[in-house]
Amino acid sequence: MPVITNIADLKRLHKCRTPKMFYDYAESGSYTEQTFRENTEDFAQIRLNQRVAVDMTGRSTKSQMLGQDVAMPVALAPVGLTGMQRADGEIKAAKAAEKFGVPYTLSTMSICSIEDVAENTSAPFWFQIYTLTDDDYNKRVLERARAAGCSALVITVDLQLLGQRHKDLKNGLSAPPKFTLPVLLDLATKWRWGIEMLQTKRRFFGNIVGHVDSAGDPSSLASWTAEKFDQSLNWDRIKQLMDMWGGKVILKGILTTEDAEMAAATGADAIVVSNHGGRQLDGALSSIRVLPSIVSAVGDKTEVWLDSGIRSGQDVLKALALGAKGVMIGRAYVNGLGAMGEAGVTTALEVIQKELDTSMALCGERRIDQLGRHDVLVPQGFFDTYS
Numbered sequence: 001m002p003v004i005t006n007i008a009d010l011k012r013l014h015k016c017r018t019p020k021m022f023y024d025y026a027e028s029g030s031y032t033e034q035t036f037r038e039n040t041e042d043f044a045q046i047r048l049n050q051r052v053a054v055d056m057t058g059r060s061t062k063s064q065m066l067g068q069d070v071a072m073p074v075a076l077a078p079v080g081l082t083g084m085q086r087a088d089g090e091i092k093a094a095k096a097a098e099k100f101g102v103p104y105t106l107s108t109m110s111i112c113s114i115e116d117v118a119e120n121t122s123a124p125f126w127f128q129i130y131t132l133t134d135d136d137y138n139k140r141v142l143e144r145a146r147a148a149g150c151s152a153l154v155i156t157v158d159l160q161l162l163g164q165r166h167k168d169l170k171n172g173l174s175a176p177p178k179f180t181l182p183v184l185l186d187l188a189t190k191w192r193w194g195i196e197m198l199q200t201k202r203r204f205f206g207n208i209v210g211h212v213d214s215a216g217d218p219s220s221l222a223s224w225t226a227e228k229f230d231q232s233l234n235w236d237r238i239k240q241l242m243d244m245w246g247g248k249v250i251l252k253g254i255l256t257t258e259d260a261e262m263a264a265a266t267g268a269d270a271i272v273v274s275n276h277g278g279r280q281l282d283g284a285l286s287s288i289r290v291l292p293s294i295v296s297a298v299g300d301k302t303e304v305w306l307d308s309g310i311r312s313g314q315d316v317l318k319a320l321a322l323g324a325k326g327v328m329i330g331r332a333y334v335n336g337l338g339a340m341g342e343a344g345v346t347t348a349l350e351v352i353q354k355e356l357d358t359s360m361a362l363c364g365e366r367r368i369d370q371l372g373r374h375d376v377l378v379p380q381g382f383f384d385t386y387s
Contacts, residue, residue, distance in 0.1 A: 046382075129153060163281060288319065311331070
């Protein structure tokens, strides 16, 4: 067992053990990848404010997200194709999250179905849905989520059409992979991944294939999704989806104060400041740069969380200090999953929690609700560079 000290260690193992097309799917952005890079680069510009001679005993990273007790205010974000990073990946990630005590979000574009995850876990999880035009499918998939005991719905509002991701096109991304010569040569070096995949029946998009007449097999799935993403999406339509669900709702993909105010006005229980990990509008600002203005705009009308760029417990601390009530992680836990399966997701969470706990102590803080602007040092003009 290699010694894992940070998420970068898991990322290196992930790259070695997972087929190239699926590793690249996780570790890439759209077009020039400027926003993808700046999500992490901008976090690195923010410094932590060290304090000494402050009692640091009795610390706790415990908090709440949507009224749910959590071991730390970190939720696993919805990530498509997780079951291609590792066989039964969604089940493994959900089990790790449940045991650790943080929320797990299942993507509509998951390999394991809603029912697969529900049958293998006991804690309620969250379900993510895209803004699709097919209300018959929407109603049926939401009913399945309710039947599975999902406690909240995450509506992704920043994916009405796909930002182009060059690596996915060049790799011929598909689930399961098409056995071209380059793919076969790559798979020959990923034997552990291949053996596990041969032992599972879950290799297709479990929430779609078999549940939609026009997408009854993997070959017709791409055309179905291309047709069904709702490019006419507006706030009235988002409210319709919220009413269709009838429970707690999180709106993910907010980057401006105007959209944050509109999202809060819909009655959303939480909003997620996110640029989709740099995978949609390349050239958009990083999530951390816009976070304080959004927090200021909506006040306590809704919970504000941050997604995109979190790679460490220090990043979590910075986001919380700048006003977020919680964060979502995607790549960090997927790196763990691709590296070591369920144990890798657990390791990723342990790494982040330990970094958060230690950094809180050295900043002189003992509780999550004590974190604030006084804990970080931000470059002059950092939030006012662009207008």
